[in-house]
Amino acid sequence: MTATGRGPTAEPRSESGTLRRVGPPARRFLAARRTVLARLAAWSLVESAQTFLVGYGVAQAVDRGFLAGDTRTGLGWLGVAALAVVLGAPVIRGVFAELAGLTEPLRDRLVRRAVDQSMARALARPGDGDRAAVSRLTNQVEIVRDSFAGLVLTLRSFVFTAAGALAGLFSLDPALLVVVLPPLAGGLTLFLLTLRPMAAAQRRALNADEALGDHATRARGGLRDITACGTQAETARSGARLIADAAATSRVLARWAAVRTLALGVAGQLPVLLLLVAVPWLRGRGVTTGALLGAFTYLAQALLPALHTLMTAIGAAGTRLLVVLDRFTVPEARPSPDGAAQPAALPGRAGLPRPPVRSPLPRIPAPSQRVPAVELRAVTVGYGARAEPVLDALDLRVEEGEHLAVVGPSGIGKSTLARLIAGTCAPWSGVVRVTGRTVAGRGAAELAALRVLVPQQAYVFTGTVRDNLAYLRPDAATSDIEAAVRDLGAAPLVERLGGIDAPLRPDDLSQGERQLIVLARAHLSTARLLLLDEATCHLDAASEARAEEALARRPGTLLVVAHRMSSAVRADRILVLDGVRAAHGTHRELLERSSLYRDLMGHWSRTGG
Ligand SMILES: Nc1ncnc2c1ncn2[C@@H]1O[C@H](COP(=O)(O)OP(=O)(O)OP(=O)(O)O)[C@@H](O)[C@H]1O
CATH class of the missing domain: 3.40.50.300 (P-loop containing nucleotide triphosphate hydrolases)
Known part of the structure; x- marks a missing residue:
């Protein structure tokens, strides 16, 4: 009977362990691509300038143009802001072109590593070839590439957009920063604090889901034998246990997701609210109507969307990246019959997985001839x-x-x-x-x-x-x-x-x-x-x-x-x-x-x- 639920990733692994393992090769990889990084930074600086111009243009259009009764100047500044938005397209194209210089070498490197690992395993265990392993690994390589590209894009975009927006706020009036910065920094700190526990919760949820899926597959494949050997109750019990585990891990994950939503609210929405509340104070300090409108433009058009994308991307792609990279950097583990993982290098007799383990049966003494069989x-x-x-x-x-x-x-x-x-x-x-x-x-x-x-x-x-x-x-x-x-x-x-x-x-x-x-x-x-x-x-x-x-x-x-x-x-x-x-x-x-x-x-x- 094989219908026990043990996913291949049931081994506990920590995020810090993965980061330690992945850190040095990642640093070497990036150090060898300084030129690409510099070009990417240059395009991103243009993105900062574009963000700066949008809010600044709106502020000047209001103060120097429409409120001063000079419609032409107002329209001129609005044109500057609009031009900055339109120029965003070639900037994005430039960013993507440079991004390929990072993601494609990464993919090539990981594919080479995946194939080497499979070949080594096939040589170490002849006849035990897992024909699906290479395709599984290359599939994971694609996940790494996509997640990595998504992270570089969003992280870079957030940093440079935030820099452009904060520079814009400062240039409009430093008092605006006094209102906007504290909730932004507080929300970001809260978000960063959730990263590690959320990744651990996500990994546990993923493992619990895999274990449950594994159990269901095994139970479906062994239905005939489960019925023949009468172990339905045992199979149902282990299924129920795995379902309870999966539900518990999902609840923990949901709690962290709630904390993350709170962080997004504090960093993204609270500055807008505080800015509204602080309007009389800001006006008293000489902040103009145009500067206020420019500040709202920075918050609504640039900071809030960048923040939202960053949090979502780090939450989903970041964790996925860690989990998959983990599978590349540590030896694959196989579950032992008692549920504990054992290294893949120690297969069962003749290099095959261990068969289901049964305890010896109690022997029934021969009955007397008078008792019918x-x-x-x-x-x-x-x-x-x-x-x-x-x-x-x-x-x-x-x-x-x-x-x-x-x-x-x-x-x-x-x-x-x-x-x-x-x-x-x-x-x-x-x-x-x-x-x-x-x-x-x-x-x-x-x-x-x-x-x-x-x-x-x-x-x-x-x-x-x-x-x-x-x-x-x-x-x-x-x-x-x-x-x-x-x-x-x-x-x-x-x-x-x-x-x-x-x-x-x-x-x-x-x-x-x-x-x-x-x-x-x-x-x-x-x-x-x-x-x-x-x-x-x-x-x-x-x-x-x-x-x-x-x-x-x-x-x-x-x-x-x-x-x-x-x-x-x-x-x-x-x-x-x-x-x-x-x-x-x-x-x-x-x-x-x-x-x-x-x-x-x-x-x-x-x-x-
Ligand atoms: N799980 C089941 N649910 C509903 N009806 C069933 C089930 N198993 C058997 N039957 C029905 O019970 C009757 C007896 O089936 P059973 O399989 O015991 O017959 P059998 O003599 O062994 O047949 P065969 O020689 O074709 O294997 C049949 O009409 C069968 O359709």
Whole structure:
């Protein structure tokens, strides 16, 4: 069972650690590009001058033009402000052209690094090539490039716009700065203080989301096995825990987002408000109407939008940049089965991920001959509240050590019977007991100790052959594993795979080969009851016979939902399900007594088995 939620980034990492690792190469990278930085600064200075001119132009247009009754001068200054806005376009083009001189070398460098890392990993672990790794890494490189470009753009724009606006305010009247600067500085300080905790909260939220997504993917992929092994409750519990984690981290993140909104309000909106409140005081100090309008223009047109973009960009792109850079600069970590991360350089046996870990099962002592292996008393079961029952008041007793085959037309309820006995489906009424114990209400571990249900779909997982064979008995001796493999007729398959310690990849096996592995696994289990639900349907008749005979020789009871009627002939006793009725007996007895059994046999021999 693999449906546990552990994201690949569940390892705790700190923002300061990332900055320490990224700092020196980043400084070297920027130092080698001084000319590009100087050209970028030059374009940005033009942006400052443009900001300055817009507010200054408005102020002069009002004071020297419109309020002085000189409309032409007013319009002239407004023209200057408008020209400054229009000239913004070539400035932006110049900035973008220089930006490419920073982002493209960064991308090339990271791609080279990503490919080198993947090649090194492939050489260190031949045969364990992750074909998606390069494309995943190059995708992350694009994220770094875009986030980096966004940060340089917004940070640069804010610094130079703020410089232009503050210079403009100073030139209009230094008293304006007394009103505007304190809330601006306070809001910015508050914003800077939120950076580190917000990045940590964002990383935790990202990890929690990844862990939840990982859990959902694993649970969806393993649904059949979760149902077969009865671990729905456990899977649901770990899912609920991960959902609670994700919700808690999102709430923390939301709280920090609220603090950041407050910072934006203090730095961006409060100066406007204070400026309005301080109008009488400013007028008393000789600040002109034009200067006031110019100040509002600086705040509304330049500072507030630049601040908003900066805070949003640093919040989103900055954190994304840190998280992705972190993955480039530290060795990839893999989760260990107990949830703690372990370095990628220490893979499981044969270089493969560790298989799901199961604790050894409690061994059930052989019951006395008087206690039946399986007992059903007046069991009625069906699907859906108003549906007809599939099995109605069924009584059945299977003795310890017996080999029972269940036959019947398709859809009659054979698999339902197997699931009832396995405890993965509950009866509407009646009692199901295995070795004298009521099955209803037992946990997965208890049920696993009582019985093994082998469904038609054989579940094998990536690991070694041994991991797969000993899944239900992790402490099985090598000699026991080899004996089970021999008995089942799986020795040529295991030999082809390279022995029991060779790696096994599900995709390399046919359906029949998967069934052989799973049957050998069931053979090794310590549970005394084996339930095969068409578990040999992909084997040829001879392999099926060999496997069933081996499983019947194993100490304990064997119940086979037959895929071929030859399974019935081999069994000690046969249960024929016929609608809600049932008949049972030996092959000979049923040939005499059951017309349905005769029909099934006749049809089977006519179609050549
Ligand atoms: N999960 C389910 N929900 C609703 N109906 C179901 C479910 N599983 C089985 N059934 C219905 O119950 C009846 C018995 O199904 P079951 O699979 O036990 O029959 P079966 O004899 O094993 O069939 P087959 O030989 O084709 O596998 C069928 O009508 C089937 O459609």
